Amino acid sequence: DAGVIQSPRHEVTEMGQEVTLRCKPISGHNSLFWYRQTMMRGLELLIYFNNNVPIDDSGMPEDRFSAKMPNASFSTLKIQPSEPRDSAVYFCASSLGGDQPQHFGDGTRLSIL
Amino acid sequence: AQSVTQPDIHITVSEGASLELRCNYSYGATPYLFWYVQSPGQGLQLLLKYFSGDTLVQGIKGFEAEFKRSQSSFNLRKPSVHWSDAAEYFCAVGGTSGGSYIPTFGRGTSLIVHP
Numbered sequence: 001d002a003g004v005i006q007s008p009r010h011e012v013t014e015m016g017q018e019v020t021l022r023c024k025p026i027s028g029h030n031s032l033f034w035y036r037q038t039m040m041r042g043l044e045l046l047i048y049f050n051n052n053v054p055i056d057d058s059g060m061p062e063d064r065f066s067a068k069m070p071n072a073s074f075s076t077l078k079i080q081p082s083e084p085r086d087s088a089v090y091f092c093a094s095s096l097g098g099d100q101p102q103h104f105g106d107g108t109r110l111s112i113l
Numbered sequence: 114a115q116s117v118t119q120p121d122i123h124i125t126v127s128e129g130a131s132l133e134l135r136c137n138y139s140y141g142a143t144p145y146l147f148w149y150v151q152s153p154g155q156g157l158q159l160l161l162k163y164f165s166g167d168t169l170v171q172g173i174k175g176f177e178a179e180f181k182r183s184q185s186s187f188n189l190r191k192p193s194v195h196w197s198d199a200a201e202y203f204c205a206v207g208g209t210s211g212g213s214y215i216p217t218f219g220r221g222t223s224l225i226v227h228p
Contacts, residue, residue, distance in 0.1 A: 042219075042221060043221075048215055093156075093157075099145045101159045101162050102157075102159075102216065103159070104156030104158070105156050106156045107155075107156055
């Protein structure tokens with residue numbers, strides 16, 4: 001079975017540019033999570049979808065960040081405009097929901113110059 | 114609100130030595146508890162989970178963890194560490210909040226293995 005697939009694996013761009021991160025969850029999983037990982041703040045939950053509906057976006061840092069899940073097999077996290085402080089590793093995870101464990105993708109390492 | 118504390122930022126052990134990584138949680142009811150491992154450049158991989166029943170849980174790669182309700186702890190152990198175990202380890206507690214299930218992760222413990 002394919003795991004959670006994220007693209008791109010690495011992204012380097014200049015500040016002010018729009019950045020779009022993509023995630024394909026495991027087939028059959030109905031919960032999807034976006035995380036950001038930095039040395040300073042550790043692993044932060046940004047947003048959580050259940051059955052394609054955003055349930056909790058309290059972790060989204062500001063209006064520059066937005067996330068969508070148009071269908072059960074695809075989600076995007078967009079940053080517009082990007083800033084150097086957005087540099088981090090962004091992870092997508094999916095699960096069967098409820099108390100089931102999450103399965104993580106390999107992340108997107110984002111560098112904003 | 115639920116929370117997780119991993120008191121050790123780094124742990125250094127010699128290859129072949131035993132290992133114990135500490136995890137303390139705060140949660141009002143019986144928690145769901147997880148340990149994940151993250152190798153460099155990769156995402157988090159589930160090692161083991163506790164939902165109920167036997168308080169000693171066996172996981173992959175020879176790891177085990179023991180749930181101690183009286184101490185609010187879920188420490189991870191391995192009797193003999195291999196060099197390939199060097200990685201970042203995360204403890205997580207899960208539970209419902211406002212009707213949603215959202216796990217909370219600790220800050221992680223970095224394991225360094227000396228030859």
